Amino acid sequence: MPSWHLVVSAELLALIASLYFTLTANHLFLNSALQGRDWGDHKTWLLAIALLLAITGIHTALFLILFSRRTAKPLLITLLVITAAASYYMNRYTVFFNGEMIRNILRTDFKEASELLSLDMLLHILLYAGVPIALLSRMHIAKRRWTRTLWIRPLCVIAAAVVTVAAVLPVFQDFSAMMRNQKEMRFLIMPGAYLTSFTRVLASDGKQAATGRISISEDARLGALWAHRSKPMLFVLVVGETTRAANWGLNGYARQTTPRLASLEGIINFPYATSCGTNTEVSVPCMFSPFGRHDYDEEKIRSHESLLHLIHRTGISTVWRDNQSGCKGVCDGLPMTHIDTSQKSPLCDGERCLDDILTEGMDTDIQRAPNGNVFVVLHQLGNHGPAYYKRYPPELRRFVPTCDTADLGKCTKEQIVNAYDNGVLGTDRMLASTIAYLKTQTHYDTAMLYLSDHGESLGEHGIFLHGLPYSIAPKEQTQIPMVMWMSSGFSSSFGINRDCISRRANQPISQDHLFHSLLGLLRIESKQYDPAWDAFKGCRA
Structure with a gap:
């Protein structure tokens, strides 16, 4: 036929x-x-x-x-x-x-x-x-x-x-x-x-690609205070992934998902932090930009240099250590270490590594700094969905039963939230171990700031994951955790009043504040600095 x-x-x-x-x-x-x-x-x-x-x-x-x-x-x-x-x-x-x-x-x-x-x-x-x-x-x-x-x-x-x-x-x-x-x-x-x-x-x-990045750092320089400091600086900025404020233990969540951080002294928690976007491609370039969500212009943000380029111009060594999918352009032309997921380590399974891997080998990156001052960004895999069950080790599987598949449609909401919360425990452990590492670096003035890139929907209103347009995104995707820690040497040498920052932490803050707040905190002078967006402006001597 x-x-x-x-x-x-x-x-x-x-x-x-x-x-x-x-x-x-x-x-x-x-x-x-x-x-x-x-x-x-x-x-x-x-x-x-x-x-x-x-x-x-x-x-x-x-x-x-x-x-x-x-x-x-x-x-x-x-x-x-x-x-x-x-x-x-x-x-x-x-x-x-x-x-x-x-x-x-x-x-x-x-x-x-x-x-x-x-x-x-x-x-x-x-x-x-x-x-x-x-x-x-x-x-x-x-x-x-x-x-x-x-x-x-x-x-x-x-x-x-x-x-x-x-x-x-x-x-x-x-x-x-x-x-x-x-x-x-x-x-x-x-x-x-x-x-x-x-x-x-x-x-x-x-x-x-045809025009290249527009420089924002020609005039950047270290302030006069730097000439009187006795130790080099080591500042670690942890950029989280997909952690939402609603499930953050330090924010008063019904479950204690941040037990290690809660047990540490000197932790400053910001319970009212918000993101610039609802996905990594928007939030990461935006938070490292002087423009931010309040003056949002995607083309402008992507076409200009970032905070890291400005810091690097002052002579502070910058390095991006990545356990995810890159720096989204904010570290272009700067040193970057991408975690090798195929390495033989109990923290890696051949496809992914737990975020604890980010501090292993960091000594090598730090020692390359010619003048000792280092600004390190640790980019987490965090709680990236939908495979939440892969974001924590077996010993952190405390909330059960869990959703042990990436197909969330096959799990109950309880199972999904349990797996997600276990992942938050993983971030808590990683941040606590980062602070423990910084405490051992006694020849540096050390500090750490953590904030997630965006939040996550876990079934509220029938919505899962993240990435909704910002104007209609639910609060679960835009409200994020933010935590700060600094050594006494760091706060003293930079003239920072930690009690003042602790009080300021109870006011709303967003990723728009990051660029200007870090310039102020690190006493970096630049025409890009806008004191109106410096969250710590009144907390420095």
Whole structure:
């Protein structure tokens, strides 16, 4: 029996593909757009039909521009697979595919990405991409003279645009209000959202690569106080990962998830700290920038040097020790040590290392400093989800039962929270051991500051993980822990009143304060310093 095949034009294939994506990949967008509306009201039905037609019309026009007889099938196969995977994570974890999320995806290493793989995801892709790809394999794109395509294709694009406009006009008031008041919803439209965001990210990164980073440190210098200090300085900044304030023991959480820190003297806890973003790609560049969330401009932040470049310019040696996926550009051109996860160590399993590894071998980095003054950043793997159960050793598995899979859909909320809290115990142990290490460095004036890059959702409002657009992100993703410790020698030589900082700690503070507060704390003079954003301004002699 001869195998069957179907001959279709590229234009018809574009329409079929658009209809398919509209009906299978845009449930979250439609649910969000129509949430709370009365289905007994005919206006709700008009809006629903208008949205379906508009999504189909927009994608049809886009595909008509991209598709040709040679490119249609490979492009569509790629879109089917990516959209199936995207729709799975959108529906499972409420993911928005804006530029920030696309950057996260592009910067994610294989080990991190592999933790997101699951059997359910593969089955979802097989169903929503495998079946249409099998049907597509039986289709042939009709041959046509290019002269006919030259006038047929533009007419089809115009027709798709007319249908889109005609669909929206009768409900324009509702539609415009929705797009104005809920701008983030456009990042749920598949596959248009990730295609648009991907294009913008490439354009932005290409522009930055062509121009290079703009210096902010030409005038940076050490203040006069440095000439009177008797010891070199060792300052450790720990950049956490995915730890939220709500589960931080020192903040009054029902469970004591920070027992080691709670037992130490001299710990200053900041219970009202907030992040600059809801993902690492935003928060890390932002917290090391003089601009911050209050004057947020992503292109400006990424195109300028960071706090580390400024500190390095003064002669203080800087080093970034990384147990995650890099410094996100803030240490470009500066010394960086990436933890070798394949090393033979009880802290490593060949794929990941526990964060305690960050202080091992730090002596080597410190001893390279030509004048002895060192500023070290320890970038944690922290509590990065969804594989929370991999973020702590067996002896810290205190809260049970735990979710022992990266597929959170197979666990109860109690199991997820238990695994997460055990991970917080891991961060507590790592910070306490870092302070213990600094106490042994008696030939330095030492200090440590810890803050997480962002928080995490653990099922509140049906949301998991992190990365929602900042304007609609729940507090669980933006409220973070922050802790400080300094030796008596450090506070004395830099003229710091620790009691004053302890009192100041009970006021709101954000990652926007980091840049200016550290310049003030370390007595570094620069035109970039803004005293209005120095959280410790009134606590120095």
